[in-house]
Amino acid sequence: MITKHLPLPSPAPGMQRHLMVHEYGSGPRKAYLQAGLHADEWPGLLTLQHLMASLDTLEQAGHIHQRVVIVPFANPVGMNQRLFGKFPGRFDATTGQNFNRGMSLSIGALTHRVGHLLGADAELNDGHLREAMRQLVSEKSGGYEIEALHKALLSQSIDAHLMLDLHCDDEALPHVFYGDHQRSTGDQLGDCLGFAIRLEEDVRGTVAFDGSHTQPWVSLAESTGMPFAEPCFAATVELRGQKDVSDALARRDAEGLLAFLERQGFVSNSGAAAQPQQGETLSINVDKVKVVPSPANGLVVYHRSLGDWVDEGELLAEIVLLDSSRPARIPVPAPATGRLFSQTNTFLTSPGASIGMIASKDQQIAPGTQLSY
């Protein structure tokens, strides 16, 4: 295993930050895993520590057969955003930008760079596209600190064959996001992790870090009609809620990730097993997720629990009004039938704020618009 330290530009006099990158194994294929891009989401940080312990053992036994790159903390900028005892780690304090947006490569620039080189040989096409993506990343501006951070992360990940970005929700059942063109690999990942909720995305719209890795392959295949041999599979893995940080959960999730790496040919003899799953598998397009907005200011109290199946119209929660002359509550009926898989942990809520997510079987929003806000 080789460890690199990638320096980030100094944000203030006397201050220097860096990214740490561990690279195991060698070979033509690369798996890339990172945690904590949203710096206030910590379960994945512990999961990667458990995974690294397993990879250390496998490496000594000669059982790592391709490259496995681990970025154990993907956002040292956000991890330093302590504010009065809290960690506002989702948005960059300098630019206001969500740390998990704005990283996609220009498809026009990629097409210009590589379109004329593509032909009938799928493996050659893979090489051309990966090289062009590396070039575009190297040419990215690194002005603002968040841009330099994104550039440093992409410099390690953009040419990966498999990319897993570990996040978590406020409070949630474990779930995964991946491109709707890669259901079989997404199902294999969900099966290994034992995650019942699997959300499939159209990666041709606004994308996060994961979709930044798959969008070029989908777009270039569509626009040129040329074949590719092994486009990147990328997923966002949501490791439950922010407070679900424990060795027991991290050990379980690391084993599931290792089982997936083994099925994908990166390691062997790991002994890692697919993890048991709670509830029936629900593989749906993310446009079938119903976000439940709060109708009012006040305190949210839930009448249904995480993981419950709810029917449209039944009482899901109430908003306790604090500024009413007498004690009063506004009922929040379930806006869709499905499984309640996410709740807020900000109980003092306001109009429009999300207080839950329901995985339903009906379309709730226009395809490809889930990340437009």
Ligand SMILES: [Zn+2]
């Ligand atoms: Zn996140």
